[in-house]
Amino acid sequence: MVTAFSDVRQSSAAAGPPGAGSDSAPNSAAQETFDLAPLKRVLEEFKGRPGAVIPILQRTQDIYGYLPRPILREISRRARIPLNQLYGVATFYAQFHLERRGRHLVRICDGTACHVRGAAKNIEAVSNSLNLAPGSTSADYKYTLEIVYCLGSCGLAPIAVVDDKVCGRLHADELVGRLEHLE
């Protein structure tokens, strides 16, 4: 059985993209519906296993792209884990996101090797051309730009990861070009 319900996102200034007021966000973003069926399967799989909180949250995020509040509530209720514990874990680890993310995740590495090989220039170029501050999502939910520390491909520094594709030995222009061509 598929249960769908909607949740009105609380728009907060901090969550909005820079330069775009929260009221300029597209309407589609304000309302989202969630399919609970895959979540139930995940909860079933981890039922009774110790130390399951992190894997459950990881799988949940795989399904929904982030950890929506109603879903966290749903996990808490069904798996009998206090919501505050879920929230504590979700906010501790960098992997988890409580806000909706862009369709394309652009992660620019500012790890040491990339840093000494000019990562800052790439960050600046992308940030300028997409009009997007590091750590934010564009108003149309097309891009999310993140600065990350070391993705472990230092031999190819400076690198960026665009939707899980690692792009090495990057020039700022190349990277910007690649991003602009994404659907």
Add this chain to the structure above:
Amino acid sequence: MPSLKTIAELRQLVEAAQCAARVRARTGTIITIGMGTCGIAAGARETLAAFQEELKRLKVDAELASTGCIGVCVKEPLVDIQLPGLSRVLYANVGPEMVKTLVEQHLVGRTPVRQWLIGSLSSEDGDIRAGCEPQLRDLPLFSKQQRIAMRNCGIIDPERIDDYLGRGGYLALARVLGEMTSDAVIAEMKASGLRGRGGAGFLTGQKWEFCRKATGSPKYVVCNADEGDPGAFMDRSILESDPHSVVEGMIIAAFAIGASQGFIYCREEYPMAIARLQMAIAQAREAGLLGENILGRGFGFNVELKEGAGAFVCGEETALIASIEGKRGEPRPRPPFPVQSGLWGKPTNINNVKSYAMTPSIMTKGAGWFAGIGTPKSAGTAVFALTGKVNHTGLIEVPMGIPLGDIIFDIGGGIPKGKAFKAVQTGGPLGGCLPASCLNTPVDFDSLQAAGAVMGSGGMIVVDDDTCMVELAKYFLQFAAAESCGKCVPCRVGGQRLLEALTRITDGQGVRKDLEVIREISAQMMSNSLCGLGQRTPGPVMAALRFFEEEFITHIDEKLCKSGQCKALVRARCVNTCPAGVDTPAYLALVAQGRFAEGLEIHRQRNPFAMVCGRACPAFCESKCRRGEIDEPIAVRLIKRFMADQAYDKPWTPPVIVSEQEARVASKQRVAVIGSGPAGLTAALRLAQRGYRVTVYEKMAFPGGMMSWAIPEYRLPRKELFAEIDNVRRAGVDIQCGLAIGKDFTLDQLMGPMGFAAVVLAIGAHRSRRLNIPGDGMEGVMDGIEFLYRVAEDASVRAMGLPSNEALPDVRGKRVAVVGGGDVAIDVARTSLRLGAREVHVIYRRQGDDMPAAHLPEEIAAARDEGIRFHTLVNPVEVLGFEAVTGIRLQQQRLAEFDDTARRKPVPHGGESYVLNCEMLIPAIGQMPDVTWLPKGALQVERGDTFTIGEAFNTSRPGVFAAGDAVSGPATIVEAVAHGNLVAVAVDHWVRTGEFVKPQYITPRVDVGQVVDFQDYAGVHRAANHRLPVIQREGSFAEVEQGLDEAAACQEARRCLRCDLEWLDLMKLPRPPKCPEGAKPCLQEESAAVSSSTEAGR
């Protein structure tokens, strides 16, 4: 694969796999592509697709296989090709466009493509023939490596358990389960001396023993694969390239400890490592190597993979345990240690990936074998991810105890682009950096710690001169502070406060007190933080302060970041790096508009020798030019030369730069400058511009110092030089030649009866060092400076229209040997050739790249072009001959350990020597100031006879100052000019107030509007530097460099990226208006805006 029931079955399976591997190598044509994360990022998938297509097209029967990472990350995608019975030949940087050639030539034509290959992978197997290509193990990149943890990396397909078995995989497990007790395994581990490769270096065998003896059940074995250090990817690579080695190591550990459950905690940022581990675990389970009753030995063990969720602190073992338990990854105090009370309160053994990966080899080859590698206290090998400013970035495995410098310069291939090594950071953001003086430090746990760094888990980041150590320390702090879990106060608050102090310094707001603050907070954090993260967060900044304190102080006192990284302090890197601080972007922008006179005026404010430096400056500005990162640096020196030459026949009278009142007061004082080189003349000029009456005393017949007495005419024609010296005279400076201090007058006389308020000693460094070998006083031996003097005297005499004298050294038809590798040696060599020498040989004791003259690569190239021969790594030991020189005996040298300049010291190489016949020998092995005139103890001097000076260039006698080469030892013209500027300010201040202050030479900053659209010049390459054809240089002292014409100079100037304008944006200062380009861009007068401000001009 059938589930194995007994040890015998496992042995049989391994044997079968090994046999199959041999057959495959003998009969198969195999193309193996490196498909690690690095390889795929570099395009290995595209390469693979191209191979598939090409094989199909040519109907070639070959197997396509994939492998992990062999460690040569910089050359990904890597492909190796094996023909039946031949060894595997490894190719570098194989893009899809190369595939056709490889298939046609190597697979079809059976001829390896020489220019693309790195070497061949030797096999231990006797029946594989090596090709004629170099063996990988003989290349510097590999010859000093020894692979244990990485034994299979880049060789096997990590996704096939058969490949692992084919290399003898799981034989260690067979031995352990078949022949050993748990206690024997632990004893073997202890005897091997393996110390935890996660970084702390605790004895692994001992940890296992503690865990075995601990009470509690079940027990757990955990593999820490939460490799979070930026710049470290050893564990990822091993997991991706050889996951079974880790699984096998864990099973052995579990057996030894008595554990039934294992966890691998791997960071989620490593999706490929996770996928391959999952696959390896499943394969091992299917084969019966994991599960209940393994191989019928009544021992059961399972492994589960836990994905981390992105928290650096989870690399700390107690935080890691919390994370596996599903909690926030916060550490807790120890004891109890995890071996007593770990996961869910049960005894838990946690080791790093590499420790487990090494375990099978220890079990098969024995503890004695492992303990025999490395040093007594750090046995075995260390795996490093070598990254940063080093040529061969990648993954290496070396025996413990190898000197740090061997890793960076032999395996790593040195620093790219000929830049200088500055430091190496080990241990990541919680480690420390080590400078050039530590390059001989053996790499092992204890030596690195003693030197001030840590072993860490294996990150090794090399940085060059362009890296600011303050900024680097700040970067690491930023990382560590952001990753603080926040549980304990010293780490949470201390990290932030440290970061604030460092940010103040890099922003130019720092004060000396900040250094105290940093030291105090660091001490508190180190002793009071809860876990290793907080305790070691101050590590990088403390190490930087220990070795590079001077750099912090320059940031604080002078607001100067010499490496050009701290944006707020660096208006443009060219200005920043110029010793004299010449406002390069301003005059380039003016030249771009054809406004040469205005550009020259700006130049002269900081350096009056534009024509000279346009010819003989090493142009530090060009080496730091940002344009060089795109294509080639701006040809600043040639533009300067063109700009300055336009004013050759327009005499310049330097203006007075102080108020009339101040000048009137100053004019009552006289200052003497001893020496008329660039330092002396600049000091005299700047003092005259402040109103002083200045007399320069020069002992030679003509002024100019090294500019006129050492730099040959073909590099620096005399008329331009004398024109610029005349400018100094026009400022009112009285230059008296032929008068020497100590002979014609004394210091006491100057300060007393002669009535000078202050004296500046700018006597240069003219005294040649002697060879100090038998026969060095023989006829035919002439020191380099003396040689150049005689030639220069002739040049100067001719420039004044007098007939040539007969003092020229006679080298005609002779074979000349020059000893040395500096500018003087190269000048002597090229001059000898022009004077008619038959052959000229340059003898240098180090290797060619280490020559001091290598900072002017064009000079060395020109010398080679002209036919000069270089002999490197040889040292003269005896001058041969009876009455006159007939030859020189040269001793072969080899390079030994590193000195403080990151160059290897030459030492005699066995007893090998040979004779170089020559009729003239010219030593040019360095100069020092000539202080033989100085009464003993009159002034304090350093070793090497340079004057000891204070912050204000003040010598040990009040009123006597010193500057230039006499202080710094032999340096460049522009550095001498910088000294001249500064010493004048210091003298002025002292004469007025009697105080010594650290001088600052301040000129207005000039912002010039951009005239052109930069896009139009994005594709323009650096202007060619035209030189006189070699044939025309013979016997001629005509200037070799021809310079630029007006159009070329203007165009070259327009290539400038105008970093100075970006800096204005950064500092939120207004940009000067952009000026439209006129119809004739190079017109003299154009209505474009020049705005000036009064801020300091660096």
